[in-house]
Amino acid sequence: MSDFSLNSQLNVDDLAKEYASKRRLHIPNILSEVSANKIATCLETQVPWGFAYNNGESQFLRAEEMQKMSAPDQQKLLKELYDRARTGFQYAYNCYPILDAYMNGWGQVPLLDRVLEFINSEEVLAFMRTLTGRPEIIKGDAQATRYGPGQFLKFHTDNVTEEFRVAAFVLNFTRDWDPDFGGYLQFYDKDWDIEEAFLPRFNALNIFTVPQNHAVSYVANYATKQRYAITGWFRYK
Ligand SMILES: O=C(O)CCC(=O)C(=O)O
Ligand SMILES: [Fe+2]
Incomplete structure (x- = not known):
C-alpha cells in the first residue's frame, strides 16, 4: 500500500482523448488532497536544495557544496551563468535529484523516496500508459525542483536520446x-507565440x-514565493 494515491474521481479514458489531440495536458487535482499536502509540506520544509545550472554541460551542486562556497565564488558562478544565458542555453533552479538520491542511498528525505516508488507503482504507470496512449512506458525518474526570484529554464525540447523518454511530467505543488x-x-507555436502556458498550481499535473x-x-x-514541483520523464527503457 502506497503512502500516496491518485485522485479517484479522475476519468483517465476521457483525459486520454484530450491528450491524444494535443500531445499535452494540464490535469488539476491529480492526487488525493492528503497526498498533495504531505508532498507540498515536505518540499516547503524538508529538502536540502542543491543548485542546477549549465556551463555547456549539466551542472549540479549539492546543498552541502553550495554552503561551502564563499560568497564571492557564488557571485562569480551566477555572473557566468547569466552571461551564458544571454546567447546560449541556460537554466538556474534549485533541485533535489530524487532518483540519484534513491539509488545512492542519500537517505536525506525519506518521503521523496516514497514519492519515487509511487511514481513507479502500477497505479501510476498504468494511468500514464492509458493517458498518453503509450503502453511501452515502464518507469519514471524524478527530481524535486524549486524556482525562486531570478530563476528560469530556457527554451528546450527534452530530447535526450539515451534517456528513452516518452513523456515529460510536472507535478505542481505551488500554493x-x-x-x-x-x-x-x-x-x-512555429512563430514563437505562446500556444499554451500553465500557471504553477497546487496539486496539478502537466504532462x-x-x-x-x-x-x-x-x-x-x-x-515573494517559490515555485515547487516534482518533474521527470516516463521512459520506455
Ligand atoms: O518545471 C516545469 O514546469 C518544466 C521543467 C522542464 O521542462 C524540465 O525540467 O525539463
Ligand atoms: Fe523540459
Missing part, C-alpha cells in the same frame, strides 16, 4: 502563485509528449 511572478511552463518546444519562464525578481 497561491501570482501570475505576475512568472514561472509558467510554456509551449510555443506532454517529448520532444516538444517548451520553457519555464523567468521568475520575477519581486516574486
Whole structure:
C-alpha cells in the first residue's frame, strides 16, 4: 500500500482523448488532497536544495557544496551563468535529484523516496500508459525542483536520446502563485507565440509528449514565493 494515491474521481479514458489531440495536458487535482499536502509540506520544509545550472554541460551542486562556497565564488558562478544565458542555453533552479538520491542511498528525505516508488507503482504507470496512449512506458525518474526570484529554464525540447523518454511530467505543488511572478511552463507555436502556458498550481499535473518546444519562464525578481514541483520523464527503457 502506497503512502500516496491518485485522485479517484479522475476519468483517465476521457483525459486520454484530450491528450491524444494535443500531445499535452494540464490535469488539476491529480492526487488525493492528503497526498498533495504531505508532498507540498515536505518540499516547503524538508529538502536540502542543491543548485542546477549549465556551463555547456549539466551542472549540479549539492546543498552541502553550495554552503561551502564563499560568497564571492557564488557571485562569480551566477555572473557566468547569466552571461551564458544571454546567447546560449541556460537554466538556474534549485533541485533535489530524487532518483540519484534513491539509488545512492542519500537517505536525506525519506518521503521523496516514497514519492519515487509511487511514481513507479502500477497505479501510476498504468494511468500514464492509458493517458498518453503509450503502453511501452515502464518507469519514471524524478527530481524535486524549486524556482525562486531570478530563476528560469530556457527554451528546450527534452530530447535526450539515451534517456528513452516518452513523456515529460510536472507535478505542481505551488500554493497561491501570482501570475505576475512568472514561472509558467510554456509551449510555443512555429512563430514563437505562446500556444499554451500553465500557471504553477497546487496539486496539478502537466504532462506532454517529448520532444516538444517548451520553457519555464523567468521568475520575477519581486516574486515573494517559490515555485515547487516534482518533474521527470516516463521512459520506455
Ligand atoms: O518545471 C516545469 O514546469 C518544466 C521543467 C522542464 O521542462 C524540465 O525540467 O525539463
Ligand atoms: Fe523540459
